[in-house]
Amino acid sequence: MTVLYCATGNPGKLREFREAAGDGFEILPCDSRDCPETGDTFEANALQKAHCYAQALTAKTGAEQWLFADDSGIAVDALGGAPGVYSARFAGVGADDAANNALLLDRLANVPAAERTARYVCVIALLRGNTVLGTFRAEAEGVILHHPRGTGGFGYDPYFHFPSLDQTFAEIPAELKWRHSHRGKAFRAMLDWFWNHEPSRL
């Protein structure tokens, strides 16, 4: 059994990771922190967050711990990959989902359906103490709709149509989203790292 700290103050994310981790891991929360997020790639921001949380955790527990941090967002082809790492603050710092979605639709107003391709991206950084063991990147490909569909999920999900299921990420059940999502796939890639490199811990 490995104790693995999750660098998030978000209880929803923590619950998702816990449910997916299975018996070999105990996923623990970290004290919420304000960390700088100044990178221009998901990798840079995931590493920045991981180091920021790890520093506080090592100081608190007096030992090097296993810890992971994720960074995610949506990249829209017709916008040259925007909003990308700025997805949470696309319409400004503190913007809510409605404001971000409104801006996205506005920017895509003249873009035809065939050119509204996009992908969600997630990068998870895994550290032990201050040592980087890996970064794990995964993507989910979709298309931005003109009108919202579904009430589940969060963020851009009501507009994110996932062609292979012919539904938006807001229409599918949470387990199905986790199976196909950028975050679910990146998390499973990180778990695979443990099976490949530290099987005796599981």
Ligand code: IMP
């Ligand atoms: P963070 O990884 O928590 O910083 O999230 C970045 C932002 O990307 C979120 O605030 C959402 O706007 C967007 N985002 C990331 N993952 C998802 C998702 O699964 N659904 C909808 N929006 C997402």
